[in-house]
Amino acid sequence: MTFTIRPAVRSKIGLLFGIAGASGSGKTFSALTLAEGIKGKDGKIAVIDTEAGRALHYAPKPGDTANPAKGTFDFLHLDFPAPFTPSRYVEAIKAAEDAGATVIVIDSMSHEWDGEGGCSDMAEQAAIAAATDRNGAVQAWKVDAMTAPSWKKPKQLHKRMMAKLIQTRTHLIFCLRAQEKIKFEKVRNEQTGKEKNEIRQLGFMPICEKSFMFELSGSMTMHPETPGQPRYDLQRKLNHDLQQIFPHGEQITIEKGERLRCWADTGEDRPPVDRIAEGVRELVETIQDASTMEALEAITGDKETIRRRKWLADNNRVDLADRITTAVNEALAAFSEDEGEEGAAA
Incomplete structure (x- = not known):
């Protein structure tokens, strides 16, 4: 970054x-x-x-x-x-x-x-x-x-x-x-302790x-x-x-x-909204909301998701690309943990 x-x-x-x-x-x-x-x-x-x-x-x-x-x-x-x-x-x-x-x-x-x-x-x-x-x-x-x-x-x-x-x-x-x-x-009462x-x-x-x-x-x-x-x-x-x-x-x-x-209103105008960053945030939220491994795979395998991640990598938006990767890895870890708990319960 x-x-x-x-x-x-x-x-x-x-x-x-x-x-x-x-x-x-x-x-x-x-x-x-x-x-x-x-x-x-x-x-x-x-x-x-x-x-x-x-x-x-x-x-x-x-x-x-x-x-x-x-x-x-x-x-x-x-x-x-x-x-x-x-x-x-x-x-x-x-x-x-x-x-x-x-x-x-x-x-x-x-x-x-x-x-x-x-x-x-x-x-x-x-x-x-x-x-x-x-x-x-x-x-x-x-x-x-x-x-x-x-x-x-x-x-x-x-x-x-x-x-x-x-x-x-x-x-x-x-x-x-x-x-x-x-x-x-x-x-504490100082007299009685x-x-x-x-x-x-x-x-x-x-x-x-x-x-x-x-x-x-x-x-x-x-x-x-x-x-x-x-x-x-x-x-x-x-x-x-x-x-x-x-x-x-x-x-x-x-x-x-x-x-x-x-x-x-005192000061210089705020910079315009970074639409690319907004789109990445929405994608990250979608990944976080995936309720099953199948749903997560459908998101990460979607052509638009693949295209977006490639564009970020090719256009030096590494920080945003890393946010998506981190969200995917955290979701995978959570699903693995849930599977482990279900296995132990069984």
Whole structure:
């Protein structure tokens, strides 16, 4: 692989911004307010709604004109029912982009992790399937044993989704549910030397994959007691520039959305999407999803796959060719391991 080194220059970014909060914290209204500022004069807002149409409460009544000052906004609406798989989130965002959206509000992103068909649900169903014997009986002891392995596929799908979101040119605002969490800690009594469990309040925490909020361009958490205001005593990711836009306890406004867009648009244009690399990533995902050795052989033996691998080798895209080879070898190793386990069980 050849590395390229050049002077660092700030580039424009596609915003990935998260707003978390419990019910009544104002996250949906705040997200739409920011989106109104981000879109500018010629942009268009779309809302991907997993909440059974709740976002429509912020749409104007028939015959009325949207008025953000009175809590109504002009936006495209995409109803998004279960299953809430990571790949369907990517499909929904692509559909909103194809409809002309320049800023997309996803309400709620929490379902991707904790909703019907989301990552947690997929892991649970995989553990139950692995613990079910040939007669259809679920062996309870085995469910616990299979919990950790069952997370492999959901985590892989989540990582795929994040890789695609990071490449998105459209500005994305994620609304996430939050719930109060506690932590049990052992505390030693200095006089007696004995330990006891004490409860530590962690406050409202977003419902999502543990690193999701920190992979975004910026994120904040709101509290029902102070709706529409970022709270610095709760989980957040705001660098120095973003703290100037979103001071602690200051209401979200359209003007803040305009400033956020200017912050994202400062710098040189981003390089065009590498379509060849995108195609290789899709091929690698197809290889990873092969469920049988026969399916893997059909993929690797396909004329288009053979042609693509030869083209990469002939055109000095060795790094991409190696990604395909690595994916094939890992799939072969996994199938060999599965065959060994079946043989041992027999």
